[in-house]
Amino acid sequence: MTVLMKKINKNSKAIVQDAKTEDLLSRSLQYLKAGYPIHFTGPSGTGKTSIALALAKKRNKPVMLIHGNHELNNKDLIGDFTGYTSKKVVDNYIRSVYKREESVTETWRDGRLLEAVKNGYTLVYDEFTRSQPATNNIFLSILEEGILPLYGTKLTEPFVRVHPDFAVIFTSNPDEYAGVYQTQDALLDRLITIFIDHKDRDREAAIVSEKVDLDKSYATAITTLVAELRKECKVDSGPSLRASLMIAKLAAEESIPIEGSDSTFQRLCIDILGHQVSRCIESDEPIKTAENLIIKACNNMKVIEE
Numbered sequence: 222m223t224v225l226m227k228k229i230n231k232n233s234k235a236i237v238q239d240a241k242t243e244d245l246l247s248r249s250l251q252y253l254k255a256g257y258p259i260h261f262t263g264p265s266g267t268g269k270t271s272i273a274l275a276l277a278k279k280r281n282k283p284v285m286l287i288h289g290n291h292e293l294n295n296k297d298l299i300g301d302f303t304g305y306t307s308k309k310v311v312d313n314y315i316r317s318v319y320k321r322e323e324s325v326t327e328t329w330r331d332g333r334l335l336e337a338v339k340n341g342y343t344l345v346y347d348e349f350t351r352s353q354p355a356t357n358n359i360f361l362s363i364l365e366e367g368i369l370p371l372y373g374t375k376l377t378e379p380f381v382r383v384h385p386d387f388a389v390i391f392t393s394n395p396d397e398y399a400g401v402y403q404t405q406d407a408l409l410d411r412l413i414t415i416f417i418d419h420k421d422r423d424r425e426a427a428i429v430s431e432k433v434d435l436d437k438s439y440a441t442a443i444t445t446l447v448a449e450l451r452k453e454c455k456v457d458s459g460p461s462l463r464a465s466l467m468i469a470k471l472a473a474e475e476s477i478p479i480e481g482s483d484s485t486f487q488r489l490c491i492d493i494l495g496h497q498v499s500r501c502i503e504s505d506e507p508i509k510t511a512e513n514l515i516i517k518a519c520n521n522m523k524v525i526e527e
């Protein structure tokens with residue numbers, strides 16, 4: 222039986238920064254400082270959101286997070302009238318005089334984009350291509366003219382000027398992903414787009430080891446197994462670092478030995494990886510083929526003590 226855990230990790234949300242990640246963050250910070258919005262794109266689970274949030278944090282300004290979705294609209298972004306406030310004064314101090322004053326005003330609530338633009342926050346717009354392109358058009362005026370038009374509202378000013386400290390970081394999955402809209406060229410043209418791919422197995426192992434507090438040799442064995450299965454994928458990019466983290470965390474918490482020949486470990490790998498692998502391979506019997514591939518990869522797995 223193998224020793225899996227040194228101790229449970231205390232800060233599982235923190236990003237693990239190797240030299241390449243640090244370099245990426247410092248370059249991106251420079252681009253943001255120069256006034257250019259950043260766009261991280263790439264397959265699922267490669268760390269785009271984590272990097273975007275770590276970058277936003279480096280600016281030392283309040284961070285506003287928006288998740289793209291097809292129902293997001295200008296009311297969410299700019300704001301909306303949420304109801305009415307009414308005020309009534311009845312003056313009947315002198316019995317023979319009855320005076321009544323009533324006023325009704327609409328109550329306005331700033332949308333998240335308006336709040337960020339007005340106050341100079343760092344906006345992280347996660348998975349922005351899941352929102353309809355027409356909704357994202359508003360960013361053209363923000364990025365080009367430095368104004369947020371208040372169209373569609375009954376506000377008296379036509380626009381709000383963008384605060385000089387405002388910055389925006391976008392993340393997205395590539396166009397071929399389900400539930401994703403194609404982005405208008407005019408918007409892409411204004412962003413610095415950086416592709417984030419799966420990391421190599423050593424960089425992934427360093428993250429798994431750090432986040433789950435797992436010995437590096439076991440972390441490497443898991444990320445190698447997942448990377449091998451990823452290579453079998455023809456249709457999409459296959460299992461990601463997220464799957465490695467799940468396997469490592471569950472093995473550690475449930476005291477499952479990280480040994481390729483162990484049937485409980487194999488079962489865990491099939492549960493976590495089976496569906497994803499079956500979707501990304503070309504086979505007449507995808508589920509069965511995926512299970513066989515996973516068992517084969519488990520049997521080939523080696524834990525090399527460092």
Ligand SMILES: Nc1ncnc2c1ncn2[C@@H]1O[C@H](COP(=O)(O)OP(=O)(O)OP(=O)(O)O)[C@@H](O)[C@H]1O
Nearest residue numbers: 235236237264265266267268269270271428462463
């Ligand atoms: N450098 C890193 N340090 C620590 N954890 C990381 C790092 N990169 C990725 N992760 C972890 O990997 C998992 C996937 O990362 P994240 O959600 O940022 O990926 P993503 O590319 O935004 O995925 P999706 O496209 O599915 O939204 C998360 O659990 C995250 O905490």
